[in-house]
Amino acid sequence: MDNTIMIVDDQTLNLRLLEEVLKDYTVILAKDGEHALQILEGDNLPDLILLDVLMPGLSGFEVIKKIKDNDKTRDIPVIFITGLKSVQDEEEGLNLGAMDYIMKPFNPAIVRARVRNTLRFRNQQKMLETMAHIDGLTEISNRRNFDVILNREFKSAVRNKRWLSLIMIDVDQFKHYNDSYGHAKGDVALIKIAKTIKSCLKRSDDYVARYGGEEFAVILPDTDEIGGTEVAESIRQAINTIKMEHKKSKGDPWLTISLGGYSCIPEHSQNEQRIIEKADICLYRAKNNGRNCVEWEQSVK
Ligand SMILES: [Mg+2]
Missing domain, CATH: 3.40.50.2300 (Response regulator)
Incomplete structure (x- = not known):
């Protein structure tokens, strides 16, 4: 050094x-x-x-x-x-x-x-x-760092009256995958997924973190619904393209992800927790809609 x-x-x-x-x-x-x-x-x-x-x-x-x-x-x-x-x-x-x-x-x-x-x-x-700041398994940012970055981007978006988008991502039927293939293979899958999500982010300010077990989060500054869904869709497709075998899956015979996104121009009186909640609601909707899809919501407030 x-x-x-x-x-x-x-x-x-x-x-x-x-x-x-x-x-x-x-x-x-x-x-x-x-x-x-x-x-x-x-x-x-x-x-x-x-x-x-x-x-x-x-x-x-x-x-x-x-x-x-x-x-x-x-x-x-x-x-x-x-x-x-x-x-x-x-x-x-x-x-x-x-x-x-x-x-x-x-x-x-x-x-x-x-x-x-x-x-x-x-x-x-x-x-x-x-x-x-780094998740030991996937070597992308961890939850702690995510909280810091989201807070920073939220404040910056409020100050500059700019769009901010958040994508919450969950690996479909991952528990089932671990049960069928073992945790070692599950770990390998998470590493691949993290890497793939990262490769879909093109701007230096776009940011990905491991949010929890099989959950990932992407922060997209200066991005509205149109730009956000484009990124989310490219991530979803990229994961489908690498086709990590999951034979016993109820859907496609490979690992897929569900994505929920939310875009807003945040206001002073709000906090970033709300953005996480809104994106989470969309993620649940994506799960309910049969998984391997993107659900999005946008609000000017
Ligand atoms: Mg002296």
């Missing part, structure tokens, strides 16, 4: 020395606390901050408080690198949330080792965060 380190120090010589010591990494240099905080407002966030304590303007202790108070930067580990040698200073730095404390004059090998350890921790943490 390529890591970026920000070094904050008012002494140009220190910046140069540390840059040389950490030349295996991408390095961002900041000459004081204000400069560092300015960089942290941008999109290119470092994975680790090496922070001097004594600087004109904001001290390192004041800078770390601001870093830890900001949701966007709170998780970036900070290592103090300072000439302050008292135990009280070290204690204060660690209490403010620093991961480590290095005394000047520093030993290059020690700096490298502590940076390496801290980055290893940071990278593991980032990996866990990513995994927490």
Whole structure:
């Protein structure tokens, strides 16, 4: 993993020395606390901050408080690198949330080792965060991430007065499939279905998640009923095309899906739960209409 380190120090010589010591990494240099905080407002966030304590303007202790108070930067580990040698200073730095404390004059090998350890921790943490968003079986987003994305898209649609569509998808007679072919085959089928649904989504903002056992959900921003049913129909057909054998099925002798969709231009007073309920009602209708079909509803409110 390529890591970026920000070094904050008012002494140009220190910046140069540390840059040389950490030349295996991408390095961002900041000459004081204000400069560092300015960089942290941008999109290119470092994975680790090496922070001097004594600087004109904001001290390192004041800078770390601001870093830890900001949701966007709170998780970036900070290592103090300072000439302050008292135990009280070290204690204060660690209490403010620093991961480590290095005394000047520093030993290059020690700096490298502590940076390496801290980055290893940071990278593991980032990996866990990513995994927490992903369904372990199908490797698409999980329910938790779906809730976050739907909430975000809902707010954005309210703000911009734009269409938002949601498709709820359920694999037909899946329990029956598991009973006949075993759960291992059931898992393989779910992986294939997830992959197929994903391949039907063409725009970068279109989004699919595993909603529950054999249920999937698709969020389509900026999409009304016409666009939404088109996507839903393409997903339904794609699943029919791969023909995953299900001989004992009451309908076609392969696995099929039912889809319920809902489109609206949501309003401030509503919440996204309503969209899920409406799409769910359509999904039930699709089941009742004999499965392997799409049911849709649209509302301007
Ligand atoms: Mg200094």
